[in-house]
Amino acid sequence: MTNNPYTESLTRAGVPEEFHERFREHGLGGLTEKLGVVFEVMTPEKFVARIPVEGNEQPFGILHGGAHLVLAESLGSLAAGLAGGPNKQPMGIDINATHQRAASQGWVTGTCTPLHIGKSMCVHEIVMTDEQGRRLSTARMTNMLVDRRR
Template sequence: MEPTTTERLRASGIPEQYHPFFAERGLGGLAEKMGIVFEEMGPEHSVARMPVEGNTQPAGLLHGGAHLVLAETLGSIASNIAAGPGKMAVGVDISATHQRAITSGWVTGTCTALHLGGSLCVHEVVMRDDAGRRLSTARITNMVVDRRG
């Protein structure tokens, strides 16, 4: 039997207070496929984890794009929460610098707001390994627009 929306949100670590938000908008299939699980969620500070296993490139390292998926998931969700009712945030820029490779374990992304405005939200996301070593640093900018339909 297919899990319910509530079961899927709980499995992804989405706090109960945000279930109505995600029931309406959805979490996004990619975050679920990548195994991203949230530990904290809010517009100014969010934390999520992702397994290395299943998200590697052919050489066995965590794929650089996986870093960006984690960063964009965190920054986009934080920006959409900040945008509020009737608004939505859409990504306009993302970049990352990779400092260290990882081949196993978990990656933890910590998302911190640099700017939460009425038209732009900017977040920095730092990814670390289980030992707390910095793996990569990303910056994501989202534009806040009126929600259609």
């Protein structure tokens, strides 16, 4: 493997080394890095990542709803990309979320599981929980799998 310009940021974000080459062109993306996303599990059956509440709050001192969606989309897109393989690229066509509870401190964990994995479309559910395991929000993301541009 040749030198990847994103190795340091990928390692800091918890991305296993076997996936580094997949992110050679753009890394994880600036927004994912700005929110402080840390990946804990990256398998076809489950993707798990977390973000700190601190630094990602809205003006009322709770985790911004958009941060929930960034975490959900980061997980859903990467899971779809893994499912599609190296010749396919995920293209998000729908994401929605329902917020059940607020978080004002600590870390929020997103757990992404597949609902449908097809040849041209993937659907994932992403559940965000607080450090006590309480559900904060539930998201669903649909990705088309398109041929990867070289």
